[in-house]
Amino acid sequence: MSTTAKVTMKLEQPVHAGTGPLPDYRNPTHDHIPGSVLRGACAAAWIRALGAPAPGTAHRQAFIETFESDGVFGPLHRAGSLPVPISVLVHKYEAEPDCQQLWWDRSLGEDATECPDCGQGLEAAKGEPREPPEERPEWLLRRTRAALTTDGVAKDEQLYRKDSLARRQVLTGWVSAAAVQAFDVGGEPVQRLWLGGGRTTGGLARVTVDPDAEPEALETDGSAVVLRLASSGIFVDVTGLPADVPSREELRGVLGVEVVSVVRWMRWGEAAGWHAAAGLAKPTERVVTAGSTYRVECDRAPSQEALRALRVRGLGLRRREGFGALCPPLDPPTSTPASVIP
Ligand SMILES: [Zn+2]
Incomplete structure (x- = not known):
């Protein structure tokens, strides 16, 4: 297998x-x-x-x-639908059509306070989807329905909207x-x-x-690896308390190199869940949200094999339930939003 x-x-x-x-x-x-x-x-x-x-x-x-x-x-x-990395600075409002740059990625050493083309202030991304549904409404169905009584009559004031x-x-x-x-x-x-x-x-x-497809290797910048969470991650420190960064032991184990430092751009969140088979609520966890980004400086560049394995393995706890998944190498948009999306 x-x-x-x-x-x-x-x-x-x-x-x-x-x-x-x-x-x-x-x-x-x-x-x-x-x-x-x-x-x-x-x-x-x-x-x-x-x-x-x-x-x-x-x-x-x-x-x-x-x-x-x-x-x-x-x-x-x-x-x-991948999250915009939290390490990225974006226009505070919509970019102008002739803005040349849309992302300034601090995990790759880029920085700015305003766009040189339109002069607009920049702010850190929050891990929202790269292409919000408002921009491509055909991806999302919004249906407003009325709750029905047992006689099939719409109940008063019981409209609800279910998105798909x-x-x-x-x-x-x-x-x-x-x-x-x-x-x-x-x-x-x-x-x-x-x-x-x-x-x-x-x-x-x-x-x-x-089963024959080869995972993409994670992004590197010299001897640093840039990790971007595609889903919420659950990390703990040696005492078992929530941590805002994956452990160096785990990183060393999967990358096969020494970790010199980890710089983080992250946000905290909470995850609840329902265990359908057991019919029980899962514990609410303190998580690091999707889009959180880590620049892991290593003593030497990890092997391509290790970068491919980590891409699929992910990081942290409860990975089998989808926590701690990593993004493929991102291709930042470089011109106006309309031309970024094919
Ligand atoms: Zn601009």
């Missing part, structure tokens, strides 16, 4: 990859498929085909190995180690998955798994 595989998903129906309902009427979706949603969809496919992995069943051991061991289910993204990723879009990501075998159910390759909530009304996606 291959140790990594590239997963390509084409959405055949709208997918609601929920972030959880907000206190108001909105029920938003992630603009990508989080690793936890991919993992849940694969586990559901196993259970549909083989039954629940109860004690004594033939597939119980394989199920536990696949979904509860060291395998990583990474998030699935379009290029435009529109069909036809293609998203890609990586799985590694035991997670690769999640796409093989009892000897049959998985070709379709139901993703996210509302599986009776949508969420169908066509799946292609390529």
Whole structure:
């Protein structure tokens, strides 16, 4: 069994990859498929085909190995759904059409306080998607519905909005180690998955798994490696308390070189979750948000092999649930936003 595989998903129906309902009427979706949603969809496919992995069943051991061991289910993204790195300075408001530069990436030594072309002030990115849904509304479906009574009559003041990723879009990501075998159910390759909530009304996606694809090596700048989180990361210090940076021991272990220093551009956040199989709320974790960026100075450049392995492995705790995933090397936009997006 291959140790990594590239997963390509084409959405055949709208997918609601929920972030959880907000206190108001909105029920938003992630603009990508989080690793936890991919993992849940694969586990559901196993259970549909083989039954629940109860004690004594033939597939119980394989199920536990696949979904509860060291395998990583990474998030699935379009290029435009990846977060803008928090190390990047951007125009505070919209750039002018003749602005030559749109990103100033402090992790690569760039810095500025204002755009030399339009004179506008710059501010740090917050890890928002590179291509916000407002700019490409065809990626996102927003449906406002009314809650119904048992008689099928709309209830007063009970409108709610449920967002979904529109069909036809293609998203890609990586799985590694035991997670690769999640796409093989009892000897049959998985070709379709139901993703996210509302599986009776949508969420169908066509799946292609390529075990021969080679992951991109992470970005380097001399002997430094630039790490950009594609999903929230959970890091702890030696006492087990939340940390805002991956541990040097972990970095040394995966990069195979000595770590001289780590410079960070990060934001704190919180992650809650629901364990569907157990029917229990997962503990709320203090996390470092997607887009957080680390420049790791090493005593020498890590090998390409180590950079490819880390790209798929990710960093920190609960990686099998999609935390701590890393972005592919980013291609910064260099001209006006309209021409950046093909
Ligand atoms: Zn400008």
